[in-house]
Amino acid sequence: xxxxxxxxxxxxxxxxxxxxxxxxxxxxxxxxxxxxxxxxxxxxxxxxxxxxxxxxxxxxxxxxxxxxxxxxxxxxxxxxxxxxxxxxxxxxxxxxxxxxxxxxxxxxxxxxxxxxxxxxxxxxxxxxxxxxxxxxxxxxxxxxxxxxxxxxxxxxxxxxxxxxxxxxxxxxxxxxxxxxxxxxxxxxxxxxxxxxxxxxxxxxxxxxxxxxxxxxxxxxxxxxxxxxxxxxxxxxxxxxxxxxxxxxxxxxxxxxxxxxxxxxxxxxxxxxxxxxxxxxxxxxxxxxxxxxxxxxxxxxxxxxxxxxxxxxxx
Amino acid sequence: xxxxxxxxxxxxxxxxxxxxxxxxxxxxxxxxxxxxxxxxxxxxxxxxxxxxxxxxxxxxxxxxxxxxxxxxxxxxxxxxxxxxxxxxxxxxxxxxxxxxxxxxxxxxxxxxxxxxxxxxxxxxxxxxxxxxxxxxxxxxxxxxxxxxxxxxxxxxxxxxxxxxxxxxxxxxxxxxxxxxxxxxxxxxxxxxxxxxxxxxxxxxxxxxxxxxxxxxxxxxxxxxxxxxxxxxxxxxxxxxxxxxxxxxxxxxxxxxxxxxxxxxxxxxxxxxxxxxxxxxxxxxxxxxxxxxxxxxxxxxxxxxxxxxxxxxxxxxxxxxxxxxxxxxxxxxxxxxxxxxxxxxxxxxxxxxxxxxxxxxxxxxxxxxxxxxxxxxxxxxxxxxxxxxxxxxxxxxxxxxxxxxxxxxxxxxxxxxxxxxxxxxxxxxxxxxxxxxxxxxxxxxxxxxxxxxxxxxxxxxxxxxxxxxxxxxxxxxxxxxxxxxxxxxxxxxxxxxxxxxxxxxxxxxxxxxxxx
Numbered sequence: 001x002x003x004x005x006x007x008x009x010x011x012x013x014x015x016x017x018x019x020x021x022x023x024x025x026x027x028x029x030x031x032x033x034x035x036x037x038x039x040x041x042x043x044x045x046x047x048x049x050x051x052x053x054x055x056x057x058x059x060x061x062x063x064x065x066x067x068x069x070x071x072x073x074x075x076x077x078x079x080x081x082x083x084x085x086x087x088x089x090x091x092x093x094x095x096x097x098x099x100x101x102x103x104x105x106x107x108x109x110x111x112x113x114x115x116x117x118x119x120x121x122x123x124x125x126x127x128x129x130x131x132x133x134x135x136x137x138x139x140x141x142x143x144x145x146x147x148x149x150x151x152x153x154x155x156x157x158x159x160x161x162x163x164x165x166x167x168x169x170x171x172x173x174x175x176x177x178x179x180x181x182x183x184x185x186x187x188x189x190x191x192x193x194x195x196x197x198x199x200x201x202x203x204x205x206x207x208x209x210x211x212x213x214x215x216x217x218x219x220x221x222x223x224x225x226x227x228x229x230x231x232x233x234x235x236x237x238x239x240x241x242x243x244x245x246x247x248x249x250x251x252x253x254x255x256x257x258x259x260x261x262x263x264x265x266x267x268x269x270x271x272x273x274x275x276x277x278x279x280x281x282x283x284x285x286x287x288x289x290x291x292x293x294x295x296x297x298x299x300x301x302x303x304x305x306x307x308x309x310x311x312x313x314x
Numbered sequence: 315x316x317x318x319x320x321x322x323x324x325x326x327x328x329x330x331x332x333x334x335x336x337x338x339x340x341x342x343x344x345x346x347x348x349x350x351x352x353x354x355x356x357x358x359x360x361x362x363x364x365x366x367x368x369x370x371x372x373x374x375x376x377x378x379x380x381x382x383x384x385x386x387x388x389x390x391x392x393x394x395x396x397x398x399x400x401x402x403x404x405x406x407x408x409x410x411x412x413x414x415x416x417x418x419x420x421x422x423x424x425x426x427x428x429x430x431x432x433x434x435x436x437x438x439x440x441x442x443x444x445x446x447x448x449x450x451x452x453x454x455x456x457x458x459x460x461x462x463x464x465x466x467x468x469x470x471x472x473x474x475x476x477x478x479x480x481x482x483x484x485x486x487x488x489x490x491x492x493x494x495x496x497x498x499x500x501x502x503x504x505x506x507x508x509x510x511x512x513x514x515x516x517x518x519x520x521x522x523x524x525x526x527x528x529x530x531x532x533x534x535x536x537x538x539x540x541x542x543x544x545x546x547x548x549x550x551x552x553x554x555x556x557x558x559x560x561x562x563x564x565x566x567x568x569x570x571x572x573x574x575x576x577x578x579x580x581x582x583x584x585x586x587x588x589x590x591x592x593x594x595x596x597x598x599x600x601x602x603x604x605x606x607x608x609x610x611x612x613x614x615x616x617x618x619x620x621x622x623x624x625x626x627x628x629x630x631x632x633x634x635x636x637x638x639x640x641x642x643x644x645x646x647x648x649x650x651x652x653x654x655x656x657x658x659x660x661x662x663x664x665x666x667x668x669x670x671x672x673x674x675x676x677x678x679x680x681x682x683x684x685x686x687x688x689x690x691x692x693x694x695x696x697x698x699x700x701x702x703x704x705x706x707x708x709x710x711x712x713x714x715x716x717x718x719x720x721x722x723x724x725x726x727x728x729x730x731x732x733x734x735x736x737x738x739x740x741x742x743x744x745x746x747x748x749x750x751x752x753x754x755x756x757x758x759x760x761x762x763x764x765x766x767x768x769x770x771x772x773x774x775x776x777x778x779x780x781x782x783x784x785x786x787x788x789x790x791x792x793x794x795x796x797x798x799x800x801x802x803x804x805x806x807x808x809x810x811x812x813x814x815x816x817x818x819x820x821x822x823x824x825x826x827x828x829x
Contacts, residue, residue, distance in 0.1 A: 167427075167435045174417045174428050181415035184379070185429035185482070186400025303418075311379060 008264055009141045012254045013149060015215065018043070018207040018224075019249035020152045022231035024159050025203025027242055030235055031163065032196040033176040033304035034085055037096025039204045040228025041103020042077045046070035046208030048107040051219045052114060055121035063124045063213050067148070070209030071202045077103065078201015082194045089308035100228065108221045115219070123213030124148055148210045159242040172196055176302030179309040189309045204228065230287050237290045239300050248290070255283040322452045323484035325406040327515050329355045329390050331376070331486055336385035338371050345371040346382070347541040353486065358508060358518045360532035360549070362525075364561055364758040365729065368541040369521050370412075373488045376519075377409040378402040400429065408479030409488040414471050416463045416478075422446070423459040426478045442481075449480050455507060468616065469500040476507065486517040493527055497616050498786065498819035505531055523561070523759065524787070525554040537561055558759065566763050569791040570770040577794075578607025580643075581778035582628070582747045587637035589623045589802075597623035599802040600637070605747065605778040610769065612793030613782040616822050620802040621782045622664055625751040628780070629661040630654045631669070641747055655684055658746030662736055662753050664782075666729070670736045673725030677717050678706040680724050681739050705742070713738040714764065730761025737768060748772060751782045766792060786818060800824045 022039050029036045050070030052058035059065075077099060084095045111117065124146035133143040163169040171192045174182040179189045211227075212219050230252055238245030254261065258279040261267075267274065319327045331353050338346040346368045353359040361369045374380045376387065378396030387394050389405055396402045399409075416425050427442045443459040450457050455473045463471060472492065479487045489508075493501045508518055508531065522528050528535055529549060536546040537560040544560045558566050582605040591597035597620045605611045615621055626632035628639055630651040639647050641657050649657065663669035671680045682691050682702055690701040706720050715734045717727055724732055733753065740748065750769060754762040769792060773779055783789050789796055796813055798805040798821040806827025808818065821827060 165437055167430070167432050167437055170420070170424055170428055170437055174420060174425075177419050178415070178417045180413075181417050181425075182428060184377075184399050184409065184411060184415045186398060186403050187429040188398070300419075 005264060006137055006140050008257065008260050010144065011257050011260065012250060013141065013153075014145055014253075015256055016246075016249040016253035017149050017152045017210045017215065018227055019231050019234060019252055020156070020246060021148075021207035021210060022204045022228060023234040023238070023245045023249060024152075024155055024242055025200035025207075026232055026235045027159065027238075027240055027245060028163075028172060028196040028203075029193075029200035030305055031176045031240055031302055032172045032193050033179060033302055033307060033309070034082075034193050034197050034200075035092045035096065035232075035306045036078070036081055036085075036099075036197055036200050037093055037229070037232060038077065038081050038099025038103065039096075039200070039207075039231050040224055040226065041100035041107075042074045042201050042204035043208035043211070043224045043228045043231075044103045044107040044222070045077060046074040046205030047212035047223060048110055048208075048219055049073040049205075050209035051119055051121050051123070051212040051217070052110070054123055054213050055115070055119050057115050057119055063122075066121070066123070066213050067206060067209045070205040070213075072205070074205015074208065075198050075202040078198040078204070079194075081201065082197040085197065085308070086190050086193045089310070092306045092308075104222060111219060111221060119219050121213055121217050123217040146214045148206070148214045152210070153246070156242045156246045163242075168192075168195070173302075175309075176304055179304050179307075180311075183309070183311060193309075204231075207231070226284065230283060233287045233291055236301075237293075240302065252283055252286065255286050258282050321485060321516060322514050323449060323480045323516075325483075325485040327355050328406055328485040328517050330388070331407070331517060332388040333372065333376060334386045334388070336372060336375060336387075337383045338368075338375060338380060339383050344541050346375070346385075349385070349538070349541070349543055351536060351543065351546075353517045353519055355485075355515050355517050356512055357534065358512050358520055358532045360528040360535045361519055361521045361538065362523065362528055362535055362557060362561060363538035364523065364760070365756065366758065367538040367561070369538055370490060372538070373409065373490060373519065373521060376402070377407060377488060403483040406483050406485030407488070408483030408486070410472070410475045410479055410490065410492055412490040412492075412494060414475055416471055416474060418464040419462070421460055421462050422457055422466075422474050422477075425463060425474065426459075426481050430482075445481065446477060449477055453477070453480065453507065453510065468495050468618075469497070469503070472496065472500070472504065476504075480511075484516065486519070487511070488519045488521070490521045491523070492520070493522070493524065495617060495784075497822050498815055499823055501527070525557050528557070529554065539563060562759050566759055568759070568763055568766060568787075570767045572770065573774055575608040575774050575776075577609050578776055578778075580604045581607050581641065582780060583638075583640040583643075584628070585638040585640075587624070587627065587639065588635040589620070589627045589632060589637075590635055591620075591623055597802050598627070601799075601802070601804060603797055603804070603807075605780050607746075607778050608773055608776045609794040610773050610779040610781050610792050612789035612796045613780065613799055614786060614789045614796055614818055614822060615784070615799035617784050619799050619822075621751070621784075621799060623802075624799070625661070625664065625749050625780075625782055628749055629659070629663070652684075655743070658744075660740035660743060660745035660748045662733075662740060662748070662750040664751040664755070666732050666736055667725070671724045671732055674723050676721045677710070677715070677724060677727075677735060678702055678720040680735060681706045681709060681742075683739070685743065709735075709738040709742055713768075728758075728761075730757040730764075733757050733761060733765060737765060741768070741772065745777060748777050748779045749782070750779060752784065753781070754783075754785070754788060786815060786822075789818075790815070798822055798827075 022043060026039055050066040053061045053069040054063055054066035081099055084090045085092045126144055127147050129143040133139040171187050175189050175192045183189055234245050234248040237248040259276055262274055321327055333351045336346045336349040349372055363369045375382050378399045378401050423439050423442045432438055446459045455477055457473055457477055520532055532549050534546060535549050537544040585602050587598050587601040589598040613621055623632060627634050641659060646654050646657060667673055690698060713734045716731050753765050781792055794810055796808045805821040
C-alpha cells in the first residue's frame with residue numbers, strides 16, 4: 001500500500017464509516033430525548049454477529065446477510081435499552097454503560113466459545129463506481145470504497161430529510177424538546193422513543209459490522225476501542241445535525257490514522273519522530289476537547305434529553 | 315334546530331358534552347368524587363375552584379389524558395371512551411393548558427401539524443399554513459405560521475394555542491387558567507376572542523380561580539371543592555363573596571385591612587443596578603428604588619422582565635454587573651448570602667421547591683437551614699434536637715402549617731404549606747428587609763389569604779417589604795407603592811391611591827408613566 005495523500009484521504013473517508021453510522025443512529029435517539037451510551041456494546045455485538053455469520057467458522061453467509069444479522073442484533077439491544085430507559089425510566093447514562101459492558105462481555109465470551117479466539121472472513125470488497133471511479137485522484141478518494149461507505153454517507157442527507165420533512169421526524173423533534181406538548185397533541189412519546197432507540201441500535205449494529213466485515217475483516221476482543229463512545233461525543237460535537245456529525249466523523253477518522261499523515265507529511269518534533277503511542281492517544285484527547293467546546297452549543301441540545309417522560313408531572 | 319351544525323372552523327358543533335358520575339382516584343387522593351358536569355354549544359362555562367379541587371383532573375379526563383375510574387362521558391348524547399388526547403381531538407375537543415404546550419424550537423405550523431395523520435408520513439406544511447391563515451382570518455387572530463415559537467411573546471403564544479385548538483379539536487375548547495401569564499390588555503383581547511367563538515357556536519370551558527374574570531366572561535359557573543361539585547349556577551349577578559365562600563367553604567378576605575403606619579427610614583436602597591440574565595443578556599438596565607420600614611413596595615410586571623433577576627441579586631444569588639445595594643445604609647453588593655442573612659435580609663424565593671426548601675429534608679431540617687450552626691440549634695458541633703423540635707413546633711403552630719409531623723419530608727406537603735413554612739422560617743429570624751417573590755403563586759385561596767395577612771402584619775410592625783408579583787390583584791391588595799418593571803427598566807412608580815389597572819397594564823406593556 002503506497003502511502004500518499006490520496007490514499008490517506010481514501011482511508012479517512014473509509015474509516016469514518018463506523019463513526020458515521022453509529023452517530024447518525026444516536027442523533028435520532030438523542031433528538032427524541034434518549035441518551036444511549038450503550039452504542040459501544042451494540043457495535044461490538046453487531047461486529048461479532050456479523051463476522052460470525054459471514055465466516056466459515058459460522059454460517060459462511062454473504063456479507064449482506066452478515067450486515068443484516070449485525071443490524072438485527074444491534075436492534076434487539078436497542079429494544080432492551082428502550083425498555084430500560086423509556087418504559088422502566090431508568091437513569092439513561094448508567095443503563096447505557098450497562099449495555100456497553102454487557103455487549104463487551106458477551107461478544108468476548110461468544111468470540112472465545114464459538115470462534116475459539118480467531119476469526120476472519122472475506123467481507124465487503126471494494127465496489128468501484130463505474131465511470132466516476134476513473135476520474136483521476138477524485139475517483140480514488142471518493143469512488144473506490146466498499147458498499148457500506150457509500151450507504152453511510154448517503155444516510156446523511158436521508159437523515160436530514162427524515163427529520164425535517166416527515167411526520168415521524170417532526171414527532172422526534174417535538175418529543176425531544178417538549179414531550180408533554182407532543183403528548184397533548186396525541187403523539188405517543190413512548191412509541192416515538194422506542195422507534196428511535198431501536199433505530200440507534202440497528203445503526204450501531206451496522207457500524208460494528210462495518211468494522212468487522214468491511215474495514216478489517218477480522219474480530220478481536222473490544223475491537224471497537226471506544227469508537228461507540230466517540231460516536232456519542234460526535235453527536236454533541238455536531239450539535240445534533242447529521243451534516244455536522246459527518247464532518248466530525250471525518251475529523252475523528254483522520255485523527256485515528258494520524259500515524260499515516262505524520263509519515264506522509266513528514267512531521268517531526270525536534271528532529272525526532274513522534275512516538276506512535278502519542279498519536280494513538282489523539283482521538284481520545286480530541287473527544288474531551290470537543291466535548292468541552294460542545295458545551296457552548298448546549299443551546300440547541302434537545303431540552304428533554306435524558307429526561308424520562310411521565311404524563312401529568314407538569 | 316335549524317341552525318347549521320358546522321362551525322366556521324370546519325368542525326361539527328358539539329351541542330352538549332356531558333360528564334356523569336366521574337370518579338378518579340390517585341394514590342391517597344380522591345381527585346374527582348362522582349362529578350357531574352355539562353357544557354353546551356354557544357356557552358362559556360366557568361369551572362371554579364381551589365388548587366387541588368379537581369378541576370384540572372376533570373378536564374384532563376375530558377381531554378383523554380386520564381381515564382376515569384368510574385363514570386361516563388357523552389358527546390351529543392352518544393357515549394364516548396377517550397383513551398388518549400388523539401381520541402378527544404378526533405371528536406373535536408381541544409385543550410389549552412396552563413403551561414403552553416408548544417415546542418419552542420418548532421414553527422407555528424409545525425406545532426399545529428404535530429401528531430396529524432398524513433398520507434405516506436410526509437409533512438404537508440403548505441396545506442397546514444394555508445388553513446392556518448384562513449382560520450386566523452375568520453377568528454381575527456393574527457399569527458405567522460412560519461414564526462418559531464421562541465420568537466413569540468407570551469400573548470402571541472397563547473394565540474397560537476387557540477388557533478391550534480381551533481385547527482385540531484375546535485368544537486369544544488377547554489382553557490386551563492389561560493390568563494395566568496397575560497397582561498391585562500392581553501386578557502381583554504383573549505376575552506373578545508372567546509366571546510366571538512361563543513357567538514359562533516363553540517362550547518368553551520374556562521378554568522380559573524380569578525373571580526372577576528369568571529364573572530366577566532362566563533354564562534354558567536360550576537364550583538368545585540375537594541373533588542366534588544358544590545353547585546352549578548347561572549352567572550347573573552352572583553357576588554364574588556358568594557363564589558369565594560362556595561370555593562373555600564367559609565368567608566375569605568384576600569385584601570387585608572391596611573392601618574395607617576408611619577413610614578420609617580429607608581431600609582433597602584438600590585441604585586443604578588445592572589444585572590445580566592442566565593444568557594448573559596441585560597436583565598436589569600439601571601434600576602433604582604427605596605423601600606422604607608413599614609411599607610410594602612410592589613414590583614409589577616409581566617413574567618420575564620427582570621423581576622427574578624432583581625430578587626436574586628438582592629438575595630445574593632446573582633452577581634450584579636454594576637450599581638449599588640444597601641441594607642440599612644451599608645453596602646451588601648459584595649456580601650455573601652450568609653452575611654446578608656445576618657444583616658437582616660429575608661427572602662421568599664419564586665421557586666419554593668428549587669430555592670426555598672430541600673424537598674427530601676424534613677420540616678424541622680428545613681426550618682433551620684440558615685441558622686443550623688448557631689445556638690440554640692447547635693452546641694459546638696452537635697445539634698440540640700430538643701431546641702430544634704421546640705422551635706419547629708412553635709412555628710408550625712404559629713403559622714398554622716399542616717404537616718403530619720416534624721419529620722415529614724417537605725416535598726410531601728402542599729404548595730401552600732411549603733410556602734407557609736418558608737414564611738415561618740424567614741420571619742422567625744426577625745428580618746429588617748423581606749423580599750417576597752411570587753409569595754402566593756400556585757397557592758390556594760386560604761393560604762393566599764393567610765400569607766397576605768401575614769405580610770401586611772409584618773409591614774405594620776415595621777419590616778420593609780419588597781413584593782414581586784405577576785398577579786396585579788396581589789400587587790394592588792398589598793402595596794403602598796407600585797413600581798412597574800418592563801424589559802429591565804422602571805416604567806413608573808405609582809402610589810396606591812393613584813393606581814389604576816388600565817394605567818398599570820399599559821406600563822407593564824412598555825408605556826412609560828406620563829409625567
